[in-house]
Amino acid sequence: MTTAPSHDWLGSLADDRLSQDRARAERVADKLRDRMLDGELTPGLQLNEKAISDALGISRNTLREAFRLLTHERLLVHEHSRGVFVCEPGVDEVSDIYAARRVIECGAIRRWTDATEEARQGVRDAVAFGVRGAAMDNWLDVGTSNIRFHRAITALAGSLRLNEEVQRLLAELRLAFYVMGNPREFYQDYLPMNRAILALLDADAVAEAEQELLRYFDRAESHLVTRLSGR
Amino acid sequence: MTTAPSHDWLGSLADDRLSQDRARAERVADKLRDRMLDGELTPGLQLNEKAISDALGISRNTLREAFRLLTHERLLVHEHSRGVFVCEPGVDEVSDIYAARRVIECGAIRRWTDATEEARQGVRDAVAFGVRGAAMDNWLDVGTSNIRFHRAITALAGSLRLNEEVQRLLAELRLAFYVMGNPREFYQDYLPMNRAILALLDADAVAEAEQELLRYFDRAESHLVTRLSGR
DNA sequence: GCATATTTGTCCGTATGTATA
DNA sequence: CTATACATACGGACAAATATG
Numbered sequence: 001m002t003t004a005p006s007h008d009w010l011g012s013l014a015d016d017r018l019s020q021d022r023a024r025a026e027r028v029a030d031k032l033r034d035r036m037l038d039g040e041l042t043p044g045l046q047l048n049e050k051a052i053s054d055a056l057g058i059s060r061n062t063l064r065e066a067f068r069l070l071t072h073e074r075l076l077v078h079e080h081s082r083g084v085f086v087c088e089p090g091v092d093e094v095s096d097i098y099a100a101r102r103v104i105e106c107g108a109i110r111r112w113t114d115a116t117e118e119a120r121q122g123v124r125d126a127v128a129f130g131v132r133g134a135a136m137d138n139w140l141d142v143g144t145s146n147i148r149f150h151r152a153i154t155a156l157a158g159s160l161r162l163n164e165e166v167q168r169l170l171a172e173l174r175l176a177f178y179v180m181g182n183p184r185e186f187y188q189d190y191l192p193m194n195r196a197i198l199a200l201l202d203a204d205a206v207a208e209a210e211q212e213l214l215r216y217f218d219r220a221e222s223h224l225v226t227r228l229s230g231r
Numbered sequence: 232m233t234t235a236p237s238h239d240w241l242g243s244l245a246d247d248r249l250s251q252d253r254a255r256a257e258r259v260a261d262k263l264r265d266r267m268l269d270g271e272l273t274p275g276l277q278l279n280e281k282a283i284s285d286a287l288g289i290s291r292n293t294l295r296e297a298f299r300l301l302t303h304e305r306l307l308v309h310e311h312s313r314g315v316f317v318c319e320p321g322v323d324e325v326s327d328i329y330a331a332r333r334v335i336e337c338g339a340i341r342r343w344t345d346a347t348e349e350a351r352q353g354v355r356d357a358v359a360f361g362v363r364g365a366a367m368d369n370w371l372d373v374g375t376s377n378i379r380f381h382r383a384i385t386a387l388a389g390s391l392r393l394n395e396e397v398q399r400l401l402a403e404l405r406l407a408f409y410v411m412g413n414p415r416e417f418y419q420d421y422l423p424m425n426r427a428i429l430a431l432l433d434a435d436a437v438a439e440a441e442q443e444l445l446r447y448f449d450r451a452e453s454h455l456v457t458r459l460s461g462r
Numbered sequence: 463g464c465a466t467a468t469t470t471g472t473c474c475g476t477a478t479g480t481a482t483a
Numbered sequence: 484c485t486a487t488a489c490a491t492a493c494g495g496a497c498a499a500a501t502a503t504g
């Protein structure tokens with residue numbers, strides 16, 4: 001596990017003062033999670049308890065509770081008597097995540113006709129957001145639209161627990177995306193696939209949409225795996 | 232939230248002394264989880280920090296970390312400045328759980344032909360265990376065999392993350408089973424269904440097996456929901 | 463409605479064990 | 484092997500919220 005001693009990112013955490021009362025640990029966890037998904041806290045980085053708790057003006061116990069939350073989300077790994085580190089997902093983890101996503105999202109997309117109109121509209125909105133982003137050459141928006149698209153597909157099943165699980169899986173995947181330097185390279189191929197899936201759904205060709213979704217998973221996984229194994 | 236002041240179950244927690252070194256909070260969480268799934272810690276019961284930490288010979292901070300873990304598994308609920316309570320899942324929660332299980336397990340069962348022989352054998356073993364239990368009129372074993380069966384179905388997909396999620400869902404569901412006084416009443420109908428599903432799988436009739444699995448979910452959910460709403 | 467006791471939320475200081483230089 | 488740095492866990496403290504009479 002590589003240990004980068006730079007704590008430059010600490011400043012960005014302490015900018016706004018945390019107010020006193022409740023759920024402080026969860027707010028700290030939210031802050032740390034944001035920094036991880038921004039790419040500021042890179043995979044493999046060690047998180048020092050004292051440095052962070054001092055920077056945030058909170059106690060170590062509170063910070064440890066935040067670490068627990070993030071460890072449970074698989075964004076941090078905990079090595080006994082060594083500390084916590086930002087996860088760096090490898091090939092095995094990525095394959096496992098895609099196996100889970102294949103099951104969940106393919107199961108969810110079949111509910112298209114049974115889903116609420118609101119849920120179906122969520123899928124359309126996600127695609128539309130990505131189309132606008134691509135038109136304005138904003139590939140960061142295209143990336144987030146892709147996330148939104150897959151969360152919207154999952155939401156067709158109408159289960160909060162399923163939604164949360166997919167959100168965890170996507171957050172974990174985001175740490176693997178770190179190896180993809182250029183977001184455009186990764187996402188430009190997938191926006192057309194999302195549009196195709198939506199077109200099939202709107203034509204009530206649900207089985208074909210599921211097949212297309214499976215093709216997406218195959219391509220995205222192999223794309224990511226080849227990048228990860230070549231390091 | 233009902234608060235039962237009886238702390239009789241504390242003795243059974245403190246029986247074997249906790250050894251010193253690692254992951255103490257996780258072991259405490261395991262102990263508490265076992266007591267919940269045994270039915271010793273009944274839904275709605277409040278867990279007193281000081282009483283439990285004293286009984287276990289651990290500090291409050293360590294116990295609070297264990298609470299965090301179990302809260303994240305949805306086995307405990309945390310009410311601010313009031314404390315933690317054993318979850319009592321209602322109709323909405325149960326429906327949500329079954330919606331998630333329908334997606335996950337139906338997606339997983341389709342992998343039957345692609346799964347490893349080891350995973351397929353796991354399904355056969357679970358059914359066989361239930362058959363033996365029924366023959367010996369041991370309905371507790373039949374109950375655990377049902378849990379094993381559904382975990383084995385999930386394992387066909389070959390994703391550790393999916394397995395863990397289903398395990399969480401089943402643990403949460405177990406708290407809802409509390410309203411079913413007689414385990415035999417609940418399980419005796421489902422063992423034949425599991426046998427039928429296995430027979431269809433072994434005949435490579437995967438689509439029919441999935442349909443039968445869906446029927447199981449519909450029956451189990453309505454069975455539980457009618458019991459929960461009539462209180 | 464009020465006063466009191468209990469419980470929780472938050473934090474500190476410290477002793478101990480462990481890994482790394 | 485020693486020294487240093489760090490994580491682990493404990494006990495105690497105090498404020499704030501809640502429950503009880």
